[in-house]
Amino acid sequence: MGIMGFLRNRAGVIIVIAIGFAIVAFLLSDAIRSGQGFISDSRTEVGEVAGESVSYKDFNQRVDQNSQQFKQQMGSLNSQMTSYVVENTWNQTVSGIILKKQTEKLGLVVGGDEIVDLLFNNPTQQVKQIFTNQQTGEFDRASALSSRKSADTDPSGQLKAQWVALEDNVQQQRVNEKYINLVKNGIYVNSLDAKDDYTNRNKLVNFEYVFKEYASVPEKDVIVTDADYKEYYEQNKYKFKNATETRTFEYVAFNAAPSKQDTLDAKVKIDKIAEGLRTSTNDSLFVAINSDTKSPIVYQKKGQLEPALDSVMFGASKGFIYGPFFSNGTYKIAKLIDSRISPDSVKARHILINPASSGGLDKAKATADSLKNLIQNGADFAALAAKFGTDASKDKGGDLGTFGRGAMIPAFEDAVFAGTTGQIITVATQFGVHVIEIEKQIGSSQVVKLAIVDKALAPSSVTEQGAYQKAQSFLSNASNAKQFDENAKKEGLNKLVGENVTPIQGSLLGLEDARNLVRWAYKADKGDVSNEIFDIGDKYVVAVLTAIKPEGTLSLEDVKKQIEPDVKRLAQGKVLKAQFEKNVSGATSLAQIAQKIGVQVTPVENVVFANPVIPGVAQENKVIGSIFGSQPNKVSKPIEGDRGIYVYTVKSFTNPAPLANVLKVKEQMEQAIAQQVDGAVFEVLKQKAKVKDNRANFY
Template sequence: MGVMTFLRNRMGIILVVLIGFALFAFIASEVVQYGRSFMSGDQTTIGEIGGEKIPYDEFNKRLDQNSKQYQQQFGQNLTPQLTAYVQNITWNQFLTQTLLTKEESKLGITVGNDESYNMTHGANLDPEVARYFTNQQTGQVDRDQLNRFLASIKSLPASDPTRAQWSLFLTGRIEAKRSERYLSLVRNGLYVNSLDAKDDYENKNKLANFKYIALPFSGVADNKVNPTESDYQAYYDEHKAQFKIPNELRSFEYVTFNAAPSKEDSLAVKEQADKLAADFKAAKSDSDFVQINAIDVANKAELKFQKKGQLEPKLDSVMFTVSKGFVYGPYLSNGSYKVSKLVDVQTGPDSVKASHILLNPATEGGLPKTQAKADSIKKLLVAGKSFADLAKMYSVDKGSADKGGSLGTFGRGAMVPVFEDAAFNGKPGEIKIVTSQFGVHIIKIEALKGSAKVVKVATVDRPLLASSKTQSLAFGKAQSFLSNANGDNFNAEAKKEGLVIKTATDVDGLAMQTPGLDNAREVVKWAFKADKNAVSDKAFTVGTQYVIPHLTQVKPAGTLSLDLVKAQIKPAVINQVKAKMLAEKMDAALNGASSIDQAAQKAGVQVVPLQNIVFANPVLPGVAQENKLVGSVFGSQPNKLSKTIKGDQGVYAFVVDGFTNPPAMTSAVRQREQIQQALIQRSESQVFDALKDKGNVKDYRAKFL
């Protein structure tokens, strides 16, 4: 089998387990964030883990490898969002490698040479290796196929990059095995006893019936409450742990100057498209015309027949009702004026059932030799040889080869154009040879299903871009604003110019976008280099806008000061003050009251009865979650009027009517298993978080990426 086929198919695994247990990083609910001001560190270190420096050039080399592997695996270019995703994968690889390797070394966790050999040669194959070489029909590992692959790897010269990729794959599998053993030790240390199971069972099944009265915070207008500094300080001290952030955050405001195409620009491009439409109608060779005149690379791609519903809506409603040669447009679509021509129309099958044998020119001595081999295989097939046997023997597409070459039944759009044209324009039993970017295919058409009208449409385009005049006008306004604005008068200048000030709050140093800015990386990088109250010395180009930012706030990593969270906690502090005010009223209503009804009458509120409330779901129907109230209910005796309870939505008093105990738990085994499974799921991320905290991770990526 082809070595590169295996490695290409395994690239997703290589990407994740390339360095140890990188999967571990993705189990966590959040991507690792950096913990100190990004201005720390030197100019060549992108991060530190437990005092061990990560050189930027080493990180960048790995990042480049991962980016190429991602593109190869998924066949798409990296958008800014995907770039950030791969950057985080790469960082997590370094992080997990260092943190877990240290812990594994302390515990003496190893994978010996004999065990490593056994992963690819022995009775206990690595699961990923075994899965790939398993015969789909028998469910057993095809040892002959595995041995041929291993022999082909061994025969390659030491300098061959394929050998390096195979070594990289094995390294990842070995590291994954070590890390799994470490995790197993953690999981085996988790224990749930019968008392834990009993408490959990009762918390979910014991029912409480009670009545309560409430004085809601909403009954007091916010403008009637004036919190003091001591109120803010008291709330801050009580909730200080909530204000610890793992990474530095910055906030900025900004103004934009629109450089999008004007009406005049649109008319000018429309005129170009009108001329293009006239020329397209007169074109003798549609394919040549598209190759010369299309701007979008996608429009230059090989044309294929499409059925109704596969064209974009504007074309889909037209091209199935007109004759061959019809030209539609110009029409505006995805930021371009487009002109489309109906190149061909026919009635064809909806789907095809087919098989193929794929030959790789790279391993067959070039394309001519590969085509000659394909002709020989075709002759064998025509002479009556089994397609399934020859597919297993020769095809480098092992996914289909294991099924006798079968690709199953597929519709239009599932295959590359040249393959699709051959398959959909043949007859059952016909054998064809075509060449695509994947190699040389020997195709056997087994069945044609359904019938529908299909069309082949060619498109040329002219992007709707702003003219230099439009851009210069917007840029000039931006420069004029820059010459007058500074940190002290930014808002005043914006107001004078009639500009809308937008805000980006608590931005992370690695953010690729912010609200209102889809590709804000350069703006964010500026924000993390600037001093507080600084205004950028240039206008950033973001899409069709010129953006001028003003840095308004810096929140360093660690526990935020009261000043930095004061605006954030203001609503909660106001409610805390309301709680004091309303508690006095509730205390007065409870004083001397012998029943909940008397207290309600004195407080001027209604008694609310509730039934079948459980401790594990402390929600008041129609109100909100009230942990303190429900917790107090389950800690009280029936028929006893409570004291005032300060909750999250108001202050309360209650009386318990009674409890309904659940049936006795017949067996704690299942309950213990459920709790233990939940603990195990949480442990994987929590262990990693603990290692990060202990590992003194410092992330300086913001100044490089």
């Protein structure tokens, strides 16, 4: 009773404590699961640059925009291209934030008149790309002005938002240019620098040397110690800075590519499809039902088809069937539907009637017919376009310029290329109903229309299941790194390595889309075997994480395997140098040294300091630098080069003629330095900006 009374009297306090404990436990469990603190925004932030967060939403919008631009140029994106777009967008974002902070500190601005000039009079490259006339290749200023004017009245606001983004980009780009130019204007080369550079490029030295490679020391005579590793590491520590964390993993791949039986079965199916296409009376419908690629059937000119078809279809008769043939992993059959002589390009204008704002498709067609009659009876086409048109061309009297095949949608294209000059026609497309005037048709060439059915050669379920079961069996018997190695050896599997993989890397050698595998690697601990089988292309992959290299200067342990050849060379160098020092002692000429160590004296002429190469051997900066600092006719001490040990004697120096034009050399040096400013400035600022990169959590 005492305990129950205590609980009743303090129930409120106990409940509050319990709720508080539950909240803390929830936060703790969430933090443990995510591996981050309570107030972490890493699930909504792609990163942080100089204290400014980069939200996933904003960054992903930029990625989408850049992806769309990339698709317009390349047609489609694979995993490698996608990774490139993400990386490029990140670099743009980082540099944008860093440079913006710098330009704001300096108070650099771009005036309104300057923006107008950069958009319409002396457009930037970005603006040119958007508003370049496809036929002339020239910047279309009228189109740019019309688009900007339309943005102010665009009911959706989408065009307005695009222009705001474009103007912001142009403005910041110009501000950045001003900043870089300020830095470039601060570059100065004095007369002493110019004279030194001139001397380094023109002063000649003639010398003789004896040389022995490190590799000449037998391995049995070399004992590599931990002290050797430490010595080399300390001397070369600056080389081992990791710009970002990297991870290394080993993996085995189980092949699920189509088997011989899969190929035979696919060939039987495609032969049946070929017979169906041969007897088809509705080729468009047949292609839509049977083809993997659902692309519209359009006229194409020579050079636009793939080579196998391009070589036969322009001389074939209607109804001709080519194939089946195999191309890029796909079986294809092609049927010639039509062949004709057609214009190469067309100049046209149109009035687009939008069914949504006209009361439906029937009313839009009726309006189009009325406009057609008015135009045929002498009405002003441009005036009607300005009044009834619903796209950007209305501000230009409906003018679409001159365009070739492929520039317009199929229904529109078929109508204008099949019509005649001066003809007024109406055509319905997915955009609405068009009233079109064909103003001019230019050139003529043969075009063909093909019905193409394609079927990708794919593995059967039996093939895929067989490969997956092998991967599953391997994984079930490999719970740690030791078992992974043992099973791979037992089954005779080839272990592949993903070495020093970066967080955002998208592909590996032989694995085009490996993002899921890379994501796993960045969540795993060293020695972990993947807890899933990765389906990558035509392979099932199981992996084990073998190394984690953190950002910053790597430890000796991290680079030990990497530097092993160099450390071995260091140990060989010690043995070889001791041999040289023994033989050099008391020698008065290179010939004596050469005889003692069993090599020849090699003469060299006309070497310059600026090109420190010993002909026939290698670039030897340290050796050539030592030579230019020596006195003639003296036997040098043994010098450790990159390839081996050298002893030399300088025969003579030839000084160049006095520098006649110091100003010209200074200008050349300043120009060379200025070319490096853009990248160098960004790298310095980036190092000081403390960039935090969380992209691996999202991409």
